[in-house]
Amino acid sequence: MQMMENHAKMMPDSGMDMTMMQECIEACSACEQACTMCAGSMMGEDMAMCSGMCMNTADMTNTMMRSMMRPNGMHMQSMMAMLDATMMMCTACAEECMKHADMNEDCRMCAETCRQCAMACQKMMDAMKSMMPTS
């Protein structure tokens, strides 16, 4: 998105790779949508954990996405902890969703989107770590 490029200009010295951040934003957005849909179409008692995890993942990816969109409010350490939390939640949610992938196509697609989001967060994390001053 073009707005992101403008923001890149606002943070000329931040060293942040804005293309990578944009990819992470899009992965979070896709993940929020897939998880909202997956949690919202649940049925059956054995889906309780899947549904709960999807709700958590939807909220976390939305919060993650928004925080990447606010250059003014950016706080490196809490963003890295948030990336960590999102990554772990997405991975756990993907694992749970895969258990029902055979019966439920939504779950299979949700798991795939969660995995991609976890990978995008990992990439951001690695980039942010390499930017941190070594002491």
Place this chain on the structure above:
Amino acid sequence: MQMMENHAKMMPDSGMDMTMMQECIEACSACEQACTMCAGSMMGEDMAMCSGMCMNTADMTNTMMRSMMRPNGMHMQSMMAMLDATMMMCTACAEECMKHADMNEDCRMCAETCRQCAMACQKMMDAMKSMMPTS
């Protein structure tokens, strides 16, 4: 998204135009992102109304989007009222953002995204009205 097509199959008799709903979901998602970015990059005292309206619009479009993704929880009347609220908020936000469009490219793009979201909500509204039983 493919998940949406699965949902269409879940609601075979609902008469809902799933392509239109998908467009509305995407317009809401784009609007949430543009407004979050616009509100998050505000500076200057004369931007207070713009920022506050963008925050409202971001929250409303996210809620609107999610409610379209939950076939199980769908309640026609409140969804129509929510579409109404989103449409009005997007339109008001676009007007406010346009006041700073010359100085701030973010505001110009945010305004455009808000207008497109208002239009997508209007389309959904018209379609839903035509589905309502005439008494």
Place this chain on the structure above:
Amino acid sequence: MQMMENHAKMMPDSGMDMTMMQECIEACSACEQACTMCAGSMMGEDMAMCSGMCMNTADMTNTMMRSMMRPNGMHMQSMMAMLDATMMMCTACAEECMKHADMNEDCRMCAETCRQCAMACQKMMDAMKSMMPTS
């Protein structure tokens, strides 16, 4: 909350009854919490509608609450439409939850909280209507 009183001072001529607004904010917050908990503890196939409605209500009441907390972004018409939507969703959710009230104590309490939220929104709506210029 004391912060609300400060805001009342910021809007001296708005004519808004800040005590009533504060009550509505608290009712929305309680409703979001009850619905999040109710949706998150669902089990059983016949709970799908209850769970979906609770998720919608949780998101709507959070958005409603936040929009009342942003004097700068306040837009009367969309706020009234949003109150309308929240009221209808809370009422529908309460009805659905009451169907399982005998089996599930969470549902009974969630229904009660939804009803109180609908009433608080109705009060706000009536107050806002009486503030509108008659033409």
Place this chain on the structure above:
Amino acid sequence: MQMMENHAKMMPDSGMDMTMMQECIEACSACEQACTMCAGSMMGEDMAMCSGMCMNTADMTNTMMRSMMRPNGMHMQSMMAMLDATMMMCTACAEECMKHADMNEDCRMCAETCRQCAMACQKMMDAMKSMMPTS
């Protein structure tokens, strides 16, 4: 809240201190409200960072709160990382808000609420760590 006690019964062997969790939920809710209000009443160019941080904190505390309310979706490791992120964001936000505490009473109260939330998250974290199996 009474619903919380029911949930405690649902998790008899979890070892989770439900009173402490309820306190953390309430601290998160208060913090979301204070930060939403603080971000929404910003004015002046030197408030940009305060406003951005408050928006992040509001979203994070809401996500944190909701995840504690979903026993079915609970995933210990990501919850601990999320507590970590919330704690750091609240602490950073409190520091930023304190810079304007003299001029802006909202900021002073917001800072205090953020600090209390950080402390409640720290307590939860300590309790969860003590529950983890030592290897």
